[in-house]
Amino acid sequence: MTLARADFHELHQARAQAEAQRLFDQKAVLQGAWLGWVxxxxxxxxxAEYASMVRRALAHLQELSEN
Incomplete structure (x- = not known):
């Protein structure tokens, strides 16, 4: 059974946001090495759909930190 895109998104949104936060939290630790690491x-x-969700959540966190 294949999940519809919206169902997949709803099912994995919280996990993707938590993963993005985990990755973002390493930015201060890794500094210049962070971009390659992340x-x-x-x-x-x-x-791949999950990776895209994490990437978007991470971009959002970066945007918030710059403003």
């Missing part, structure tokens, strides 16, 4: 972390996430 890219490698996102690359390992499956399925």
């Amino acid at each position: 890219a490698s972390q996102i690359y390992t996430l499956r399925p």
